[in-house]
Amino acid sequence: MVPIEHVLIFSAALFAIGAYGVMARRNAVLVLMAIELMLNAVAVNLVAFGTLVYPGKTSGLVFAVFVITVAAAELGLGLAIVLRVYRMRSSVNVDEVDLMRW
Amino acid sequence: MELAWLAPVLPAGAFALNVLVWRQMGQARHLLSSLTTLAGIGGAFLVFLQVFGDAQANLEETASGPARHLILEGLRWFSIGSGGTASIFAPTLVIDWLSIMMLGVVTFLAFLIEVYATGYMKGDNRYWWFFSVKALFTAAMLGVVLSYNFLIFYISWEMVGLCSFLLIGFWYQERDNAEAAKKAFITTRVGDVGFFVGLALLYVATGTFDMKTIFDAVEAGKVDPTTVTAAGILIFIGAMGKSGQFPLHIWLPDAMAGPTPVSALVHSATMVAAGVYLVGRAYPLFHASETTMAVIAAVGTFTAIFAASIALVQRDIKRILAYSTVSQLGYMIMALGIGAYTAGLFHLFTHAFFKALLFLGAGSVIHSMEPVLHGTGRNPNDIFNMGGLRTKMPITFWTFLIASLSLAGIPPLAGFWSKDAILLGAWEHGAYLPLAIALLTAFLTAFYMFRCIYLTFFGSPRWASEPHASADAVHGAHAAHGHGHGGHATPHESPWAMALPLIVILVPAIAAGWLGMPGIYAPFEEAVRFGPVVEEHLNIWLAIAGSLAGLLGIGLATLMYLRPVSGPRLLGQAFPDTYRVLLNKYYFDELYQWLIDRVVLAIAAMAATVDRKVVNDTFTDAPGPIFSTLGDWLRRTATGRVQHYAVGFVLGITVVGAVVAGLVPDLRITLW
């Protein structure tokens, strides 16, 4: 069995990469993909802790499935917005979309 | 005697009935109100008679000294604290000869003046209100007279002031009357500040407002002498305000703006005497301090001569009487200050009658002059618009004359005996300067009273013709030079409702002094006294000196004013500056007006500007710009770039995580 530390280090790394992507990438599509990475890191954690704390139960897995579903829905919504922004501004660069500024 | 509390309650009930019930009765309210008020005050007079009769039999010597007290414990008004340390504020009444004397004077005069007012005020559209306030006034005045607790005394004192305000401003449609009312209230209020501070000092020292406890503590030396002196002087300032003593005298002459029955009752016989009464009532306190007594004597003496000198040149008949009142009150205060307790209060007693009579006489004159001068624009109060009324108004004339003789101190009238008692007191206490000034004042008093009589009742009638160039005036400062035609009416004697009270009051104005004839018959001295009974003997030389001063004054007035009118012009021209200063009452009104306009109001206006510009605009509104600048800076952090926000999230999560993980110490304040 894989030790829990390995899984946690993996998911932390995945989360950090995702967070870096969210903060640093300029292309909106890539930002959305980075968010996906973070969500997946969470899903990995859920599965790992689920099997560790409640062995033989599926609650962790179920939660992970939920996360994936929600992530898919969110991505769909996000991409739709990106598409609209592209239509309006001919760009998907998040730097240039600062409509919510003061 | 236990019924004494009814004396203030009956008129107070009359007031309540008038205001709450009769007011709604349409035109009938006028009649109902006047009857109710008369009934209330008459009831109070009956209470006086009962108390008086009872007191002669049943007033016992109390252990605390020669004064005779009977204290009626009243209701608890309120209290603070509980158990043994509670401070209970309860009304206490006193029945001694001093209060019985005042009870008699107030109820007797109030009743007669009310009768007089039924005639004088006839036809006024606020007739009912006049009587209502007079009822309230009488109740409050009786409260002053009977209370033996400084707090209740002060309360009644203030109510008296309120009634005075309402009555002076009775004809409020005239701006001057409203101003006079305001001036009276505020000036006496200034004195009351002193009074109240004095009371507070006594309360802190003794823990009570009860006069008996306070006086006992003072006599036993339990109160710090400095406090006694300070409290004494401060309380005396209150008396100065009410009794129109210099320098708080300015309101009293202006108070003559009220209807004449008001001037007679409130501003000559009773309310203004309340200050003197206060000095008499709180005498143990004043007497305990030499300094206080000296201050009282000095203020009284100065006021006596000061006001008399102003009265010499006044033109308004009521103002002459008003300054005369101020002067006579100064006389009484002086007597009390030099230690002649009985004499001062005896003069209060006699003065109330003959001065009320003088005012009622003046009212009678004005009442008959008003229709005559109506429409001419000439002032019906101005004695230079009168003349020759002796034959037109015989009852008024004779009563006015006798009252003036009494005021001038001509034997055997009432004023002679009380003035003589004061002179005698001054002589015996070695107060020679006050004695000299008192004699001079007596001379001046006789002079101005007879100037007034000659100009009013003798000589040629000046009301019928075009106004003369006024006799005294150099510059005609006050003269109302109307050029209308003289009225067609002629002056006539007043109706019986007004004439009858004159005759009734004439009796005590002549005879009240006979209660204090030293060595002959002097029950007053035995009753109203401070300390043991002293057998007084008539000092014949002083009596002669006093009478002579009066006669000289009358003589000089006769020389100058009986023959139509040339001498006085010479006087006015000979000393124009003195004349002008006197006519303008030493410019005290101007001085105070200047102080109020240029100092008090200027300070207020300055404070208002400071409040707006500094306190409000600079300090209160200051956070506005600070925060908007700050916000201006802070809003730049809202870049609109999602990724910047994301950085914020991460940092925030990190801090929260650190706290949850216990990497930061407990936030609970552990400093102490």
Place this chain on the structure above:
Amino acid sequence: MGYLSTMTVAPFVAALLIMLVPSNRPWLTRLIALGASLVSFAISLVVLAGYSWQAGGFQFRETYQWLPQFGVQVLLGVDGISVPMVFLNAIVLLTGTIVTFKIADRPKEFYALFLVSVAGVFGVFCSVDLFVLFLTYDIAGLPMYILIVAWGSTRKEYAAMKLAMMHVAGSLFVWVGMLAIYVQAGSKSFDLEFLAAQAQVLFPPAFQQIFFPVIFIGFGFLAAMWPLHTWSPDGHGAAPTAVSMVAAGVLMKLGAYGIIRVAVWLLPVGAQFWSPFFVTLGTIGAVYGGVMALAQRDFKFVIANSSVSHMGYVIVGIATLSLAGMNGAILQMFSHGVMTALFFAMVGALYDQTHTREVGMFGGLARTMPWFTGFFVIAALASLGLPGLSGFVAELLIFLGAFQTYPVVGFLCIATVALAATYMLRMVARAFFGPINPQWTHLRDLLPAEWIAGVLLVATLVVVGVYPAPFLDMINASAAPVIERVGGVR
């Protein structure tokens, strides 16, 4: 539902109901508002009559759980200090409702906000729980902003903003102090009685000395303590009649009540330490307000500045920590509330007809408006401390308390009374006496609604002034223990 909760909730429920009423039925709105205020008034009378001062302490208790994990309960109860305040609020609510019958502009919204505010005030006076007290304190203050902006006059935006900001700033201080008390006590309880009983154990002197002024100043904003008073003239000046009545009559008392209930009661050591400082501020306020009032030309500004002066007396009375002063301060809060409500009701009656409040514009109104003049003069006399009206007893006690502790302060306060006579009588003599200004001969006297409100308020002033014993017994029963804790002068 007990008495207190019914009394508090009735205006709130009425506000909700009023919002459901269609706006073309203003009479129904008025009826509901009147009904609610009558209910509250009736209950306040029951409370006033039913409170037993011999027993003392909190009575009419009610307890409801709210957030048990944080120790937040709804604890209701009134003691001798809050009973007069509850009665004051009820009478201002009733009279305010009555004199507002005449407004034509959006009565529905007006009544709803007005009733919410007043319900909040009831909440403050009735709650024995610090959290609920604070919550209702803010509910009471904030509707004022909308009421002034929407129905006010003159510089209403500025005034409303200032009132709201100063109220919030004060709340901030109070909130800090409240949380500090909660955290320091560490027993997860906002129960005032519990905190007070344990104060000696829970709050060390250093803590008290730091947080007493924080809470005092926080409540001082609403109590118009100098120099935090500047909202008062502007706010009263701009507010519509009923709002002025509540703002001056009751809101200012919330501040003073908070000072007594939270600061002095919970932190007695801090109170002793800071007493001279706050006595000084109170005295400055008293004198300053009086001087300011002399310079004003607008009825409402004169009254507002005199309120600053009178609230200065209240601060002095509380801060002297003497039994007489404390009793006087509480009675003064009551009496000043009734008196200013009367003042503003009358000024409103005049302003509705003339649309000016410049004192110098008038003259001789006594002839055409006798009732109006009578009521106004009675309010003025109460304001200048005439015996026989409730202000006198209150001021007397405050002055005695001041003399027992700081004689100079006592002297200054008494001297201010002469000032009060001056500015009040100047106003009265100028506007009501003298020859009538022909411009105003058409003015009518009071409307029946205004007359009823006036009679109610005047009667209260007279009754309390003539026979204050029942009120003072009640106040004394609860003020004495507070003073005893502080170790003040008895």
